[in-house]
Amino acid sequence: MASTPSRFGGQTLNGNPAASKRTAGQASLEVGPDGKKPRFHGCSKISNYIMMSKLGEGTFGEVHKAESRVTGQIVAMKKILMHNEKDGFPITAIREIKLLKMLSHPNILKLEEMAIERTKGEGRKKAIMYMVTPYMDHDLSGLLENPSVHFTEPQIKCYMIQLLEGVAYLHASKILHRDMKAANLLINNHGILQIADFGLARPYDDPPPQGGKGGGEATRDYTTLVVTRWYRPPELLLTLRKYTSAIDMWGVGCVFGEMFKGRPILQGSTDLNQIHLIFDLMGSPNEENMPGWSTLLGCEGVKSFPQRKSTLSQTFREQGPSFVSLLGELLKLDWRKRVNAIDALEHPYFKSSPLPAKPGEIPQFQESHELDRKKFREQKANLPPAPAGGTVGMGPDGDFINGASNSNHHGQYRPRGGLGGYLNDQQPYPPRHNGYEFRQHGPQREFRGPPPPPGPPPSQSRRPAWPPEANGLPPRPPPPINPVWGGQVHRGSVPRDEIRGRPPPREGGVAGGPRVDTYIPSYANRDDGHRDRDDGRRGREDGQRRDERGDRGRQGERREQEHRDPGRRRSRSPERDRNRELYRR
Amino acid sequence: MEPEAEQFSSLSNPLATVDQLSTSSSQLDGVPADLESSLRFAGAQLTQAAGILLRLPQEIIAQAIVIFHRFYLGSEGGSFRINALKDVSAASLYMTAKISFLPQSTRSVLNVYAYLLSPTSPLRQPLEGTAGKEKPDAESYCLSEGSYQAARATLLQTESIILRAISFITQVTLPHHVALTYLQTLGVLPPSPTEKSSALAARTLAHLNTALFSPQLLYLTHQPPALAVAAIYLAAREVEVKLPSTEWWEVFDVDRETLGFLVVGLGSCEGWIQSEKEKWTETSCPLTLDELEEDVKRRG
Incomplete structure (x- = not known):
């Protein structure tokens, strides 16, 4: 049914090209698409x-x-x-x-x-x-964690084009996604990528980006408590309130790098650490590469950063100059000059060899969901024990993680037939995520990864696929405090700053008027018991990610850590926790 | 990767079908059609009054009224005998404000409704004339903690019921901004406003606001551009502003028949509101379920 009410008139928003493309089959305004169905019912x-x-x-x-x-x-x-x-x-x-x-x-x-x-x-x-x-069969984050899945460059180009098309459409429709990250990108076995999770999205009140003009300028304030930290652009970390659609483009850049590296490229443990990582990669800010940066409020009060040169081309030297050029455009510190989706699609990277694959050419991967996993567990039990000290948790090729920096990864394209076997093989390492429920899991979802092998004591034989410190996912930003709706403080504030050690947002916002963007009331009456539970849960969820790499032996230790350090392990979208609070009650 | 034939809806609204307009849950539940129209009017009026008291912008109030009308639409919609119009009005306004950028607390909303529903509130008095009006009695609209909690539970439950009934289509596109753009396009709204152009704009918006109370549910039967064109046409005639002598409405994709229908519809609102005023001089329009039951019983 809902298909019915959502088929409205043929108008497009602002006559933007992305939207007008799809008005081909215009439905009449007065009748439903099939001529009789009601277009408006329950x-x-x-x-x-x-x-x-x-x-x-x-x-x-x-x-x-x-x-x-x-x-x-x-x-x-x-x-x-x-x-x-x-x-x-x-x-x-x-x-x-x-x-x-x-x-x-x-x-x-x-x-x-x-x-x-x-x-x-x-x-x-x-x-x-x-x-x-x-x-949808997978989410990008889960797919990247799947050791049996290797992205080829044509495949990455194909995904990137689809991602940019989607973002271009969103921005042309004057919507900011504000939570761009691999976990929110769903992929099906037809090679189609879709952007999901609009829980943080909001209409954008300024002109949409135009070709050749970067992200443009914003005239109003929006809340900075958006975007999962690892994907958060420098201007947000430095508390720019008049941000633009360029914040989504930064996330696209992060995802782009992640597709090659197989893991998030900027895994900051705190906001301050995050901005340091960014400046390590892109060079420290100055008036040339980030005009006006020094007038921003700074990150947690810190406004000076050591001089550094960009290490981008060094970090991604194996991906070639064309890749580095596009990534550099997407990760430009200057949000005004950061490439927009329209222009990124025109980048020579997509027109150079190897050319992008077509969605239909991308191999299929075995789907995997929580309950399917039991099945895999049984299969796994029949496999030989993992080699001690080996790269357990990786695929048969053993290069899942390092593969990203492996030059043989370049341009390597597996014809479909070559991968057909995946569907029938007893795959011990299915993709972990299905891309629907990621952030909302409770502790039940802890055991998402393959089961521990019977066999040798796991504690030494199982290593995380990358250094453990890189595994601690960051805490989410605090829930919005003192939301301001039209200048009035709507609900009580919650002193949650200690969680992030971040100065509380100024009450009333910078503008203090109705132009301040807010999205959610805070929830004043939460008790500490709740919060602890929440944090414990968060920690475990996070552990889930590690488990997925087969790091089961560390579980006990991890639990303990969580106990001590409940807040530091999860890449969580800013608002999710609040939701969690809401939904629990 | 061909896009599906789906439409972007920021310039249009879902419209009611003929079936939905010809029958309704309320009528199936034994509410006579004329009383139903009165109830719709009373609900819209209540929402408007509450919105004003909450100091909400007209944009939010108008959207809430449209959602109120959508709820009671058709045989699958809500029924006045099951969901009291006062509850649906309050929940529509609460929800519309919540998703806007001026959310209101449940307490503010319920305080305002307690006031408006109290026996001495202006809404319960004859609509015109000051004669015989009692002063609102503060005790009669004081919301005790117990009744607040109960009212809040009802409010939130009604919100869910509304969302389900309207299929979560909370998007309401209003014709107001469309009308202003059209006025500019027609060249009758110069950058520095004259007395006449201001009067024209004000009259146009007034017609659009009045149309929210129309028993013909104009907001559910016509798209914003059509409403805007009709309001401009009528306002220009009243204020005596000359519009192009050609069939200018065609430019805005509105045909002559639609325009004619809407001009009559908008024009009849005044008479309709007058008749409602006269109809409810003795008693006030039933705003609660109990009052409605009594009214239906009295009619036999």
Whole structure:
């Protein structure tokens, strides 16, 4: 059904080219696309779907794979739990739904509809609502962690083009995603990449980027409490409030590098560490490469940085000058000059050999979800024990991690037939994520990786795929404090600064007026018990990532660490925690 | 990778179908059609009044009224006998404000509604004339903690019910900004406003705001450009501003018939509101479920 109400008139937003491309099959304004169906009615019922398997679960809710009885389409259904919610229906969910209903692009995850499960004795009990989206087999982060998956350069180019197309469409539609990262990019076995998770997105009030003009300038303030730290651009870390669509482009650059390196390229442990890593890679800021940087508020009060030269071409020397050129454009410190999506698509990188693959040429990878994993566990049990000290957790080729810097990776393209076997092989290392429920997992999702091999004591034989310190995912930013809606402080503030050691946002914001961007009320009455639980959970989730590399032996140790250091291990989107708080209650 | 035939909706709204307009849950539940229209009017009025008291911009209030109308639409929509219009009005306004950038606390919203629903509130008095009006009695609209908690639970539950009924389509595109753009395009809104051009703009927006109360649910049957064109047409005639003598509405993709229908629809609003005023002089329009039950019973 929802397909119906979302098919509106043929107008495009601002007549932008990306949007107008898709007006070919204009629906009439007065009738539904099929000429009679009502275009405006309630949600569909859960009974329209056959639940197939659980893909994951967490505090946010369960995610199921399901088949539509109406269309036969395979979908993912994300449950929106309505606990005793203080402010009613989760505002992030409403906003995400609202945005998704307005967007339509092959590289944006589509919200098919909302499905309702009516519980018995309606009235007292609340209905359970599901967001129905197409089923995607992987998310980029999970796929990169899968040791059996090797990205070829044509494949990376193909993904990058799709990513840039999607971002160009978003920006042309005047929407900022604000949480660009590998985990939010879903990929299916037809080689299609889609941008997901619009929980932090918001309309952009300034002119969309134009070809050749970078990100342009913003005229109003937005909240800086956005974007997962590892993907957060320098201007946000230095507290620029008038930021532009260029913040998403930085994230695209990070993902670009990540596809080659196989892991996030800038894994800061704190905001300050993050900005240092950025300046290590891109050179320290000066008035030339980042005009106006010194007038920004700085990062945690720090405003001076040691002189450094860019190490970009050194770090990515094996990827070739054309790659370095594009990455350098995407990771430009100067947000005004940082390339926009329109121009990035025209970069010579995409026109040089090896040429981008077509989505259909990309090999298929075996899907894997939480419950599938049991199956893999059994398979795994029959495998020989992992070699001591070896690169356990990597693929049969052993070069999953290092492969990124392996020059033989270059231009290496496996014809489809060569990989066909993956689908039938007993794959011990399936992709870990399915790309739907990532951030919302509770502790149940801890055991996502392959099971420990029976056999030698794991503590020494299993190493993380990369140095452990690089594994600690960063904590998310604090939830927005003192949200300001139209200049008034809406709800009580929560002294949560100690978590990040960050100065509290100025009450009332910089402008102090209605132009200040906010997105979410803070939640004043959280008790410490909650927070501890939350943090513990966060830590474990994070551990999950390590587990996925087969690092099971370290589990006990990790648990302890979490206990001591609950806040430092998870790359979490800024708002997620708040959601978690919300959903738990 | 061909894009699917999906549309971007920031300039258009989902519209009601003929089926949805010809029948409604409320009617199936035994609410006579004329009473239903009165209830819709009362709900829109209540929402508007509450929005003003909450000092919300008209943009949010108008969106809330449209969502209120969407909720009670069609046989799959809500029914006035199940979900009281006061609750739906409050939840529409609360939710619309929440997703805007001026969210209101549940307490502010409920305080305002407690005031507006109290027996001595201006809304419960005859709409015109000061004669016989009682002064609002502060005790009658004081919201105790217990009733606040109960009202809050109802508010949040109603919010969920609304979201489901409107299929989560919270996007409401208003014709107001469209109308201003059209006025500029027509060259009747010079950069430095004259008395006449200001009057024209004000009258255009007034028509658009009045249309929110139309029993014909104009916001659910016509797209923003059509509403904007009709409002401009009518306002220009009233303020006596000369518009191009050609069929200028064609430029905005509005045909003559649509324009004619809407001009009549907008023009009839005044009479409709007047008749509502006269209709509810003795009693006020039933705003709560109990009042509605009584009213339906009295009609037999």
